[in-house]
Amino acid sequence: MPVRLSGFLHSALGNRTSLQLLRPALAPAATASHQLEGTGLPRGERRRLSAQMNKNSSNIMALAPNTSNKRETVCIFGTGDFGRALGQKMIQSGYPVVFGSRSPQTSNLIPKEAEVLSHTEAAQKAAIIIIAIQRQHYDFLTPLAEILRGKVLVDVSNNLKINQYPESNAEYLAQLVPGAKVVKAFNTVSAWALQSGTLDASRQVFVCGDDMEAKQMVMDIVRALGLTPLDQGSLLAAQEIENYPLQLFPMWKFPIFLSLGLTAFFFFYCLIRDVIYSYVYENKDYSFFIAISIPNRICPVVALILLALVYLPGVLAAIIQLYRGTKYSRFPDWLDKWMLCRKQLGLVALAFAFLHVFYTLIIPIRYYVRWRTEDGIISKVSFVPCYVFSSSSFTSTTQHVELHKYM
Ligand SMILES: NC(=O)C1=CN([C@@H]2O[C@H](COP(=O)(O)OP(=O)(O)OC[C@H]3O[C@@H](n4cnc5c(N)ncnc54)[C@H](OP(=O)(O)O)[C@@H]3O)[C@@H](O)[C@H]2O)C=CC1
Numbered sequence: 038m039p040v041r042l043s044g045f046l047h048s049a050l051g052n053r054t055s056l057q058l059l060r061p062a063l064a065p066a067a068t069a070s071h072q073l074e075g076t077g078l079p080r081g082e083r084r085r086l087s088a089q090m091n092k093n094s095s096n097i098m099a100l101a102p103n104t105s106n107k108r109e110t111v112c113i114f115g116t117g118d119f120g121r122a123l124g125q126k127m128i129q130s131g132y133p134v135v136f137g138s139r140s141p142q143t144s145n146l147i148p149k150e151a152e153v154l155s156h157t158e159a160a161q162k163a164a165i166i167i168i169a170i171q172r173q174h175y176d177f178l179t180p181l182a183e184i185l186r187g188k189v190l191v192d193v194s195n196n197l198k199i200n201q202y203p204e205s206n207a208e209y210l211a212q213l214v215p216g217a218k219v220v221k222a223f224n225t226v227s228a229w230a231l232q233s234g235t236l237d238a239s240r241q242v243f244v245c246g247d248d249m250e251a252k253q254m255v256m257d258i259v260r261a262l263g264l265t266p267l268d269q270g271s272l273l274a275a276q277e278i279e280n281y282p283l284q285l286f287p288m289w290k291f292p293i294f295l296s297l298g299l300t301a302f303f304f305f306y307c308l309i310r311d312v313i314y315s316y317v318y319e320n321k322d323y324s325f326f327i328a329i330s331i332p333n334r335i336c337p338v339v340a341l342i343l344l345a346l347v348y349l350p351g352v353l354a355a356i357i358q359l360y361r362g363t364k365y366s367r368f369p370d371w372l373d374k375w376m377l378c379r380k381q382l383g384l385v386a387l388a389f390a391f392l393h394v395f396y397t398l399i400i401p402i403r404y405y406v407r408w409r410t411e412d413g414i415i416s417k418v419s420f421v422p423c424y425v426f427s428s429s430s431f432t433s434t435t436q437h438v439e440l441h442k443y444m
């Protein structure tokens with residue numbers, strides 16, 4: 038990049054200034070116009086060039102981590118699923134990889150470009166060591182503490198339960214190897230996704246650590262692998278990062294509980310109105326409504342309420358923005374959370390609507406409905422008022438009307 042920039046300046050300004058200008062182009066952007074001052078160029082030309090130089094130098098900054106050709110060797114401890122997948126991906130990205138294993142001779146399935154050594158030998162070859170081993174085996178690192186002094190240790194581990202241990206795995210690692218710079222990263226990426234390349238939804242890699250330089254080195258690797266590093270701050274954030282993969286459906290809690298609550302409410306409402314009321318006042322047993330008629334009444338009601346709740350926060354947000362006169366202020370917390378789970382609310386609504394369709398399809402094959410339909414036809418054909426004709430099965434027309442409601 039500097040060479041190309043120098044070429045550009047060379048042609049623009051001639052030999053006299055090209056070398057002089059090479060340096061400022063790589064310095065912070067603001068100094069570019071300052072450095073052009075002594076060149077004796079007209080003011081307009083100076084401004085144009087300085088803008089061009091600023092653009093070029095910021096491009097250099099943005100591309101820096103990915104354009105360096107020389108990649109440093111990376112060491113991976115553990116030749117399990119994750120270690121192998123990550124190693125493979127790193128080799129593809131141009132990193133020399135050396136594995137540290139308990140049994141270097143017998144390890145198979147390892148990418149053939151990689152070297153497999155003992156932990157001690159492997160650690161000596163690299164400044165960055167990725168610990169692709171479960172936390173419960175970390176104590177094998179204690180005897181290696183001297184060799185690991187000053188190295189960057191990347192903790193990728195996950196737990197089986199939220200807050201399984203009092204301290205995060207990364208902090209535990211930092212305690213075991215006090216001389217090393219521990220960085221937490223990669224734990225939200227799965228071995229399978231790394232291998233199959235289906236990382237579309239999970240390109241984000243959360244990175245945290247106390248040593249800025251170490252963190253930067255790890256983030257450069259993350260970028261080189263085509264992933265997006267997200268700096269989460271100091272190693273204290275590791276606990277939270279380790280909990281991410283264990284949070285199943287984080288945005289689903291509210292929609293699920295809300296729909297369950299609504300379902301329970303409407304179920305008891307229908308139960309009291311249609312079954313208990315008739316039983317108490319008319320001594321009729323309609324308990325069979327519980328199986329299909331009542332659910333089929335609940336489903337569309339809940340679906341429509343949820344659908345309304347999908348659209349409502351957008352309207353509320355618009356009102357708040359109009360009221361405040363700006364769209365650049367933060368929404369209240371409750372509205373923010375509500376807006377974030379609209380997709381999930383909509384999907385639950387869709388599920389209830391499907392259930393309604395399903396129940397509606399079942400209804401015509403029920404014996405009760407067939408009997409009622411036939412009964413209705415007979416009463417029409419006979420031209421006799423139905424309460425007279427079917428006096429054996431119906432005591433009054435009111436009951437007949439009642440039943441129509443439950444179809
Ligand atoms: N699998 C995945 O998708 C993901 C895994 N992770 C994390 O990566 C880490 C490794 O996971 P994974 O590869 O699936 O696990 P594996 O069980 O497949 O591999 C673990 C490796 O650790 C090494 N090991 C096992 N026991 C010991 C021991 N007592 N002392 C030293 N080394 C030991 C072994 O390597 P060797 O025989 O070469 O010594 C083994 O291959 C875990 O902490 C996990 O939480 C994180 C994100 C995703």
Ligand SMILES: [Cu+2]
Pocket residue numbers: 337393
């Ligand atoms: Cu309907």
